[in-house]
Amino acid sequence: MAESAVDAMKKAHEVLAAYDFKVIDLERGYARRTLKVDLDRNEISEHPVSQKMIDLWTGGKGFDLWLMFQEIDKNTKWDDPNNPICFSPGPLGGTTSFPGSGKTIVTSISPLTKSIMDCNVGGYFGPYLKFSGYDALVIIGKAKDDVVVVIDAQTEKITIEKAPKEHIDSHLLSEELTEMYADNELDKRNISVVSSGKGAEHTYMGVLNFSFYDWRRQLPRMKQAGRGGIGTVFRNKRLKAVVVRNRDITPAWRVAENKVQKLVQPEKIPHCDCTAEIEQICAKYNNNPEYVIEMMQDVQDRYRCIPPETLDVINLKTRTPKAYLYHIATFYKTFSLEEKGEQTIQVCMGTACHVKGSAKILDEFERELNVKTGQTTKDKKFSLEAVACLGACSLAPVVKIGDEVLGGVQVKDVKKIIKNAQGK
Ligand code: FES
Structure with missing residues (x-):
């Protein structure tokens, strides 16, 4: 099989440092440890989070400021190697019960204001860092070449890798790294990439882009940490990207799918041998997930119900999760899982x-x-x-x-x- 461009990029990686770690479960919102990556020394280390730190600084911005003050003194400038970039989600990071708990706070000395600047950002990075068992990440030093830092909770390995071939452009880079570190299509949802673009190399206002994989569009999309030019600090450290790969847990949508499926009484659902016909219906809409409701309308008109096999086909053709399809089929009155009358x-x-x-x-x-x-x-x-x-x-x-x-x-x-x- 011909080598893909992404394979060639990965082959060009040289591992400069590797660190084995154990993913640990959170207790009351804390993993009680932080992760530090030193790009000068190619060192990766873990540090404990004390109860005093939790009581005084809680997490997020508080943790970031505390960690910053461990690294800097009054003379530290934005482009000094010891100017850290700190990332921290709060103790509620990654919980789905509260709005905003997906946020991460990023902190560094700003090239624009020359003072400490914090910035909050969405995307999956913060929660995935937390699920990997770290309350915060601190990056110091400056690499000699472009590098990526990879935190892989599935292999329980953290690496600093020389990465000469990937694009600098965040859109391309996020796609390349998502493809590179995911085992399959589903696994792409476990990847989040932090990067900064070319503009950050030439201005003081570079932003950081945090990716999350959009399963409907089948590509990573991004949220920005835009304040203060922390992207400029990031590129100044020759950091191309930080990648976190979440543990392979059952995605929430699969749990939802199971719950919905339990509500459906299989004996009442008619079965049909209709794959070819449903494929034609999907093709009519170019298999575009934006049109699943229209596809289901066609199915309903044709069969006077939505047979489960049709959802399997629509799921395969559009990559729309079955939980979502069942949600549509059970939410709108126009659809019925049981055969309707003439x-x-x-x-x-x-x-x-x-x-x-x-x-x-x-x-x-x-x-x-x-x-x-x-x-x-x-x-x-x-x-x-x-x-x-x-x-x-x-x-x-x-x-x-x-x-x-x-x-x-x-x-x-x-x-x-x-x-x-x-x-x-
Ligand atoms: S209330 Fe409007 S049509 Fe019946």
């Missing part, structure tokens, strides 16, 4: 229709069809639904059969409506 009778329960007695009309339909609302008749002719405003309030009470809207319906009309519909 015709759907919708009785409007919106305010205007309700005050004009639509509840009694719905009762009458239930009686005549011998089904409850939401069910389908045994002969699969009709499904009965109660819906919100159908947008024809002036005709209330309103009933819709297929595409036909009937206004001013009365209880005594129900039998006739069903008879007419049966004749169609």
Whole structure:
């Protein structure tokens, strides 16, 4: 097999330092250790986080400032090797319960203001650093050549690698490094890359780009730590990138998928042998994940339901997680996991229709069809639904059969409506 450009880049890497570590679980938001990378000496080391540090400085900006003051003195300039770049998520970093807990605080002496500057940024880097078992990362020194620092929680190895061939441009570099360190497509979600672009080499206002892998677009996207020119400090250290690879944990969307799947009663779902047909439907939309709702509409029209096999095909073709597809299939009334009748009778329960007695009309339909609302008749002719405003309030009470809207319906009309519909 021909060597890919990314393979050639990886081959050109020279490992300057390697450090084995153990991923540890967090306790009450802390791993109780920080990671330090010295690019002058090619040294990687761990340092304990004391209870006093936690009590006084909490994490995030507090930890960063504390760690900075361990490295600098009053004479330290932004481009001195001992000007550190500190990264720290807070103790809630990576929890999904609170907005903003995905943030990381980055701190360094700014080339713009010549004073300490902090900056907060989203993306996955902070949480992944935390899940790897570090409350903060401190980088000091200056490399002689362009290097990447790789924190790999799957192999439990941290390396400083000479990286001569990758692009400097953050968009390209993030893609290259994501491809390089992920084992497969799913694993790309475990990678986050911090980098800075060419502009940072020629200005004092270089930003840092923090990547997260967007599974829908199938490429890494970025969040910026833009204040103070910390990207300029980053490139001044000849750092091309810091890569963190998260442990291979079951992604949240897979857990959600399992939960949703448990709610679905398999015996009620019809099965179909329809792969080729669904592939055609996906191809009609160029397999673009932006159009999964349209694809599912086509499936619903074709089969009067969404058979699970169709979701498998859409999942494969668009790389949209099944949890998301099930979410759509169960959220919108227009979709049904169970086969609907040939015709759907919708009785409007919106305010205007309700005050004009639509509840009694719905009762009458239930009686005549011998089904409850939401069910389908045994002969699969009709499904009965109660819906919100159908947008024809002036005709209330309103009933819709297929595409036909009937206004001013009365209880005594129900039998006739069903008879007419049966004749169609
Ligand atoms: S409330 Fe029934 S159509 Fe608007």
